[in-house]
Amino acid sequence: MAYYFIISFIYISKTKLDMKIIILITIFLTYLMSFSVNGQNNSESELIEKEGILYELYPDKLFNGEHLIHYPNGSIKEILVYKNGKKEGMRETFHENGQLFEKETYKNGNLEEIFEGYYDNGTLWWQGMAKNNLRDGFIKVFFDNGQLKYLGQYENNSQEGLWDYYDNEGNAEITKCFSKNEEVILEKCKSNE
Numbered sequence: 528m529a530y531y532f533i534i535s536f537i538y539i540s541k542t543k544l545d546m547k548i549i550i551l552i553t554i555f556l557t558y559l560m561s562f563s564v565n566g567q568n569n570s571e572s573e574l575i576e577k578e579g580i581l582y583e584l585y586p587d588k589l590f591n592g593e594h595l596i597h598y599p600n601g602s603i604k605e606i607l608v609y610k611n612g613k614k615e616g617m618r619e620t621f622h623e624n625g626q627l628f629e630k631e632t633y634k635n636g637n638l639e640e641i642f643e644g645y646y647d648n649g650t651l652w653w654q655g656m657a658k659n660n661l662r663d664g665f666i667k668v669f670f671d672n673g674q675l676k677y678l679g680q681y682e683n684n685s686q687e688g689l690w691d692y693y694d695n696e697g698n699a700e701i702t703k704c705f706s707k708n709e710e711v712i713l714e715k716c717k718s719n720e
Contacts, residue, residue, distance in 0.1 A: 579636060580612040598623050607633075622647040631657075646671045655681070670695045679705070689716050 574590055575582045581590040589612030596605040602625055607618040613636030620629040626649050631642040637660040644652040650673055656664025662681035670676050674697045679690030686705035694700050704716035 581609050582612060636660075684708075 575585040577585060582588060583590045590609045593608050595603060598604045602623060603621055605620045607614055608616040614633035616633060618631045618633055619627060622628045624647055626647050627645050629644050631638055632640045638657040642657050643654045646652050650671055651669050653668045655662055655666035661684040663683055665680055667678045668676045672695060674695055675693050677690060677692045679686060680688045685708040688705065690703045690705060692700045704711050704713045706715060
């Protein structure tokens with residue numbers, strides 16, 4: 528169908544355009560069509576995700592390579608790499624203005640190591656640690672002016688221990704104690720030190 532369009536375009540346009548321009552347009556359009564079919568950058572409409580595994584052809588062919596997702600305006604929304612259908616390596620997401628939004632590392636499909644998020648002005652929003660796809664380790668969250676908002680600790684996706692909260696000028700406001708994701712009295716954390 529696309530070739531019919533090109534041929535029709537050439538036929539209709541040959542009286543209006545120089546033949547060299549028509550040939551260049553035809554070559555360019557053919558190149559674009561072949562890239563969308565054979566290239567490693569795939570749109571989300573061509574791939575199938577089932578239970579966290581990405582397929583080129585379900586259920587027979589696992590996806591390998593870089594996967595780009597775009598906003599309707601064409602700017603990049605997300606870049607991630609897959610190996611044997613699972614997320615592998617760096618994943619980056621972007622605000623519509625092109626600024627980095629999230630940066631994460633995946634190993635064998637699981638979120639691992641440091642993960643970060645950014646405001647659309649480029650300022651760090653959060654930074655934390657993950658292990659086996661769970662928040663596990665420190666977490667720091669910042670106001671858009673760069674001041675620390677709070678910091679705490681996760682263990683297997685559960686808030687644990689002392690969490691310190693600050694106002695937008697960096698002054699300490701309150702300290703809370705958590706055990707198994709539930710806020711408990713402050714003395715329980717202090718007795719565990």
